[in-house]
Amino acid sequence: MKKTELLLDVIGEAKDEYLQEIDARMERVRRRRMWKRGLLAACLILIFGFMVQFVAVFGGGFGANCSYGPQGISAGGYFYYELPGDGFFRYSIEDDDTVSADDLNSPSFKEKSTRLTGGCLIDRMKNTWYSFTANDYGFYYSKGSWIYRIRHGETKSEKLYRFEAKVTDPYMYPAGANDIAVEVNYEGQNVGLHNELFIIDGITGDRKTTIIDEYVNQEEIDKLRFVLTSRDPGTEEYDKAFDQLYSHTPVFAEKVTYTVGDRTLELILKEGTSWFDYAYRLTENGKELTEFDVEPYDVRTIGDSLSFAIGRDGNGVRDYDRDSLIVRPDGTQNRVFASAQCGRDYCLNYTQGYVVTEGGGEQTISATRLSDGKRFYLKWDTPTQWFYSICSDGKYLWVTFGDRIACYRIEYQNDIPSSLTLLNDDITHQ
Amino acid sequence: MEDEKIVALYWDRDESAIALTKEKYDRYLHTIALNILSSIEDAEESVSDTYVGAWNSMPPQKPAVLRTYLGKLTRNNSLKRYRYLHAEKRFNGETALALDELTEVVPDSETAESEAERQELIRIIHAFLSQLEGDSRMIFLMRYWYLYSVSDTAKKLGFTQSKVKMTLKRTRDSLRDLLREEGWL
Numbered sequence: 001m002k003k004t005e006l007l008l009d010v011i012g013e014a015k016d017e018y019l020q021e022i023d024a025r026m027e028r029v030r031r032r033r034m035w036k037r038g039l040l041a042a043c044l045i046l047i048f049g050f051m052v053q054f055v056a057v058f059g060g061g062f063g064a065n066c067s068y069g070p071q072g073i074s075a076g077g078y079f080y081y082e083l084p085g086d087g088f089f090r091y092s093i094e095d096d097d098t099v100s101a102d103d104l105n106s107p108s109f110k111e112k113s114t115r116l117t118g119g120c121l122i123d124r125m126k127n128t129w130y131s132f133t134a135n136d137y138g139f140y141y142s143k144g145s146w147i148y149r150i151r152h153g154e155t156k157s158e159k160l161y162r163f164e165a166k167v168t169d170p171y172m173y174p175a176g177a178n179d180i181a182v183e184v185n186y187e188g189q190n191v192g193l194h195n196e197l198f199i200i201d202g203i204t205g206d207r208k209t210t211i212i213d214e215y216v217n218q219e220e221i222d223k224l225r226f227v228l229t230s231r232d233p234g235t236e237e238y239d240k241a242f243d244q245l246y247s248h249t250p251v252f253a254e255k256v257t258y259t260v261g262d263r264t265l266e267l268i269l270k271e272g273t274s275w276f277d278y279a280y281r282l283t284e285n286g287k288e289l290t291e292f293d294v295e296p297y298d299v300r301t302i303g304d305s306l307s308f309a310i311g312r313d314g315n316g317v318r319d320y321d322r323d324s325l326i327v328r329p330d331g332t333q334n335r336v337f338a339s340a341q342c343g344r345d346y347c348l349n350y351t352q353g354y355v356v357t358e359g360g361g362e363q364t365i366s367a368t369r370l371s372d373g374k375r376f377y378l379k380w381d382t383p384t385q386w387f388y389s390i391c392s393d394g395k396y397l398w399v400t401f402g403d404r405i406a407c408y409r410i411e412y413q414n415d416i417p418s419s420l421t422l423l424n425d426d427i428t429h430q
Numbered sequence: 431m432e433d434e435k436i437v438a439l440y441w442d443r444d445e446s447a448i449a450l451t452k453e454k455y456d457r458y459l460h461t462i463a464l465n466i467l468s469s470i471e472d473a474e475e476s477v478s479d480t481y482v483g484a485w486n487s488m489p490p491q492k493p494a495v496l497r498t499y500l501g502k503l504t505r506n507n508s509l510k511r512y513r514y515l516h517a518e519k520r521f522n523g524e525t526a527l528a529l530d531e532l533t534e535v536v537p538d539s540e541t542a543e544s545e546a547e548r549q550e551l552i553r554i555i556h557a558f559l560s561q562l563e564g565d566s567r568m569i570f571l572m573r574y575w576y577l578y579s580v581s582d583t584a585k586k587l588g589f590t591q592s593k594v595k596m597t598l599k600r601t602r603d604s605l606r607d608l609l610r611e612e613g614w615l
Binding site: 001002003004005006007008009010011012013014015016018019020021022023025026028029030169171183184185193195196197212214250295297309388389 | 494495497498499501502505506509513525528529532533535536537538540541542543547548551552555556559564567568571572574575576581584586587588589590591592593596600
């Protein structure tokens, strides 16, 4: 058997948990789309006045039947989370030094969650948001053709940015200073494929830089498909059409500027001839900050720093490396394996160190010190179930299970994260 | 019906287990087979083989997750059928594309025959997958476990196609490096 075939075979041995993780994600995306269809159905039903049927469609309450899990993000001392099909909420832990674990678990404390969207019937009908993120300035979510913002501590949504065309599945993340990176697929007549990655100013809503723009019209795709079906494999014409169909080349920005603290960084495009065949150099005041090339994707704020994904293989220039370059506001930078879940000094990972035990398995949380990349494993104070994602600001850890979010306090010993204390097993209780 | 009860029916040699399995998972299994084989007739055959395989393997097998157990049977059957149908000739489908892409990881010219090599590769793949970030792992498995196209992967996971392509590229490179480090290449 050829090694490529064996590799494809062996990938089939992936653990069940990973396939279930995919199922959960697909279900979540599917339900978001279903919700849009549900909204349309609901509108029609409303028009005809069949309120009884309306309740039946939504199972007795808006989003009551949504089985996919909640998600969240922390910023500005708050934890923002979404209850799918219900709304966005903000949770705050006030003065953790003076509040005991018992207090935090008390019913009154659980009421600290504030509803941000979907508070009334009409709002909840309209909750067709797709993506959310947060930075030091506020909380951002996309809904329909707009990106909205809610400032920290406030509950009023403000329209911030309007998409240029109909979009599907926008994805947002903080990208230094108050900027927000937006990845988006566009829909439209004769659009075979159109996606973009761009940056908007999180305060003014101005669109600043288009980093990647990939567009192929449907006509062109149809032509290429026709060649593939009408010519024999192995002919020059067939191979050319095959390559064109599956290897579109996006337009990459020549230069992208990022800010971290008082530092201004620039990504400068190197030569590239194909969709994977590009490279960016990271510079500051005209000087290269690292010998490695970096990715234009996922340049994001972690803690008070900016993270750049190191390494790509364009033109065989550099070997692949999955580390990140952490550029800090104090003028330093270093290369570590870092996730998006970071405080000022540490970032937390959870996929590393899945430990199989007699009872099934336990996922471990590790903290990577940003200054030197050293990793420390944290002990749970209580057994946990399988979870899907984590969020942390360095002080607290929010863990997303299938249907709830638990909040843990990160305990430090000699300034090193050592254990996790459960404060609230489900902050989504209302 | 709950999966545990269906598995119990297999163990009781009750043929209704197959009908119940079909009722619950037929569509899921057809999707996997169709992604690999790109032919409705061949996918049908492959899924039928899965039901036979499930009947023959339970007992002694008692899968913890029936859905993925059946999915793996279907995937294996479909890949075997794919190899049989398309030996020595190029084929325009997702499996051919995926195999093309994997030549970036391992040379297409090399062969591996021994069980020891297979077991070593399984160990490396497990380590590799456990170290991947959640999004990268999902994208990688959508492409090379489920054999979904890049555009379907992007659509089903809610990412842009550019992100999916780039993540796949990076993940393949990472796997190639790991295989080299481990001396498998």
